[in-house]
Amino acid sequence: MSLHSTNKKIKIEYEDDNASSSNPDGGPVIPPMMPNVFEDNKEDVKPPVGNSSTADVESERVKSIREYKQRIRSSYRPMHRELFEMNFTSFLVPSLLEALNDSPENGVRKIISEPTPGLITFDMFKPEFCQMLLEEFENFKKWACETKTRIMRPNTMYKYGAVLADLGMETTIGMLMEDFILPMSTIFFPEVGGDTIDSYHGFIVEYGADAAHHLDFHVDDSEVTLNVCLGEKFSGGELFLRGVRCVKHVNVNSEPEETFDYSQVPGRAVMHRGRHRHGALSTTSGHRVNMLLWCKSSIFREMSKEDQNSPSWCGVCRREEN
Numbered sequence: 001m002s003l004h005s006t007n008k009k010i011k012i013e014y015e016d017d018n019a020s021s022s023n024p025d026g027g028p029v030i031p032p033m034m035p036n037v038f039e040d041n042k043e044d045v046k047p048p049v050g051n052s053s054t055a056d057v058e059s060e061r062v063k064s065i066r067e068y069k070q071r072i073r074s075s076y077r078p079m080h081r082e083l084f085e086m087n088f089t090s091f092l093v094p095s096l097l098e099a100l101n102d103s104p105e106n107g108v109r110k111i112i113s114e115p116t117p118g119l120i121t122f123d124m125f126k127p128e129f130c131q132m133l134l135e136e137f138e139n140f141k142k143w144a145c146e147t148k149t150r151i152m153r154p155n156t157m158y159k160y161g162a163v164l165a166d167l168g169m170e171t172t173i174g175m176l177m178e179d180f181i182l183p184m185s186t187i188f189f190p191e192v193g194g195d196t197i198d199s200y201h202g203f204i205v206e207y208g209a210d211a212a213h214h215l216d217f218h219v220d221d222s223e224v225t226l227n228v229c230l231g232e233k234f235s236g237g238e239l240f241l242r243g244v245r246c247v248k249h250v251n252v253n254s255e256p257e258e259t260f261d262y263s264q265v266p267g268r269a270v271m272h273r274g275r276h277r278h279g280a281l282s283t284t285s286g287h288r289v290n291m292l293l294w295c296k297s298s299i300f301r302e303m304s305k306e307d308q309n310s311p312s313w314c315g316v317c318r319r320e321e322n
């Protein structure tokens with residue numbers, strides 16, 4: 001596994017969505033994929049009354065995104081500029097760095113655990129880095145409030161949170177994607193395109209205090225998701241997982257062995273397939289903030305359109321095969 005940045009480019013994606021519902025028991029409740037709009041900008045992207053067209057809506061939306069980014073670039077003053085310049089190796093915990101420097105696959109396998117099939121967990125970020133990112137996020141919200149800027153939310157599931165690229169972190173996260181996430185997803189999730197990740201959508205979410213308390217049952221618009229808890233002090237907020245499903249079986253009930261609740265720990269990461277159905281239980285006290293990377297493979301998506309065979313990674317298809 002290379003720890004040196006390559007010249008490959010993993011694209012940042014801005015426009016994402018997923019499907020959601022609110023049944024943690026895995027019942028037939030996940031609605032079909034919705035088109036993406038940034039929740040907070042719905043007003044900006046409504047078609048004009050009368051002769052509206054999809055192209056008009058699209059161009060309005062592109063315009064409002066451009067203005068938003070322009071405004072950030074011209075007036076947002078970061079609190080921790082080093083966050084945008086640092087090599088990602090300086091914010092990983094020593095155990096992870098040692099594992100990566102060892103023979104990669106063996107090293108990494110020694111430090112991860114898999115508490116339920118398909119959920120990989122490992123210590124990832126140093127406490128100092130978590131603290132810096134939390135402070136930067138607070139600083140960004142404060143700036144948005146003072147300048148009356150409406151923060152573009154990561155996707156339609158969230159009324160809270162922000163996109164990492166908007167905070168100025170695209171270079172740092174780009175390197176992390178190429179030199180760490182891609183190798184990790186190649187080892188653990190090659191069958192869902194983990195070995196051909198070529199774009200990502202990165203964001204911060206928060207719960208408790210003045211934000212939302214839980215996250216509905218859903219699948220991500222990703223092949224592989226990395227979810228790292230940054231802090232702060234909280235109780236509740238477990239990630240509930242209810243089995244991996246292909247499109248056809250997305251609403252098929254989960255079996256007991258597919259039911260797992262994971263307690264989030266600051267600094268610790270989880271990785272799972274995007275189609276591993278999940279949600280977050282209520283953060284019952286305190287404030288929880290997590291960093292998410294939805295990692296995508298355009299090749300895998302193209303190939304999935306043509307190949308409609310039962311994928312081996314879907315819990316229901318696998319059961320039907322046996």
Ligand SMILES: O=C(O)CCC(=O)C(=O)O
Pocket residue numbers: 205215220227239278279280290292
């Ligand atoms: O709150 C969490 O930890 C889960 C977040 C999540 O599933 C998502 O953003 O896709």
Ligand SMILES: [Fe+2]
Pocket residue numbers: 218219220225278
């Ligand atoms: Fe998710």
